[in-house]
Amino acid sequence: xxxxxxxxxxxxxxxxxxxxxxxxxxxxxELDQIxxxxxxxxxxxxxxxxxxxxxxxxxELGLKDVTAVLIVNIVPSTxxxxxxxxxxxxxxxxxxxxxxxIKVIKSECIQS
Numbered sequence: 001x002x003x004x005x006x007x008x009x010x011x012x013x014x015x016x017x018x019x020x021x022x023x024x025x026x027x028x029x030e031l032d033q034i035x036x037x038x039x040x041x042x043x044x045x046x047x048x049x050x051x052x053x054x055x056x057x058x059x060e061l062g063l064k065d066v067t068a069v070l071i072v073n074i075v076p077s078t079x080x081x082x083x084x085x086x087x088x089x090x091x092x093x094x095x096x097x098x099x100x101x102i103k104v105i106k107s108e109c110i111q112s
Contacts, residue, residue: 011069014042015051047075047109054108061100064088071101075109078102 021039024031031039048054051072058068066088076082079098086092093101 011066013048013051013055013069013072014046015048015072017042018046045073048072048105050108054104057104057108058101061097061104063101071105072109075105076102077106 017038021031021035021042024035054072055068058071059065063071067085070085070088071082074081074085076085079095079102082098082101083092092098
């Protein structure tokens with residue numbers, strides 16, 4: 001089998017990583033130790049089952065891709081947990097926008 005090769009870099013939610021690994025396994029590809037560890041990690045920490053919809057809604061709110069992916073991966077439940085994730089936005093959004101982000105996360109993601 002041809003080894004996997006990195007051709008591009010993109011911020012990806014844990015749910016998407018799970019989908020890619022599942023696809024690899026279904027195609028009969030054996031996972032190396034790193035892929036197995038990544039699979040174990042994202043299975044353990046993925047909290048957003050509806051990541052595609054959550055990511056789309058967060059991007060529609062005007063968030064940068066990196067911020068939206070961080071939010072979907074971490075699934076903050078309060079504004080205080082959300083604020084540190086706004087690092088890439090340049091400035092912290094208004095309280096109303098932060099509340100809207102929390103609302104999206106609560107409606108689209110499950111929390112363990």
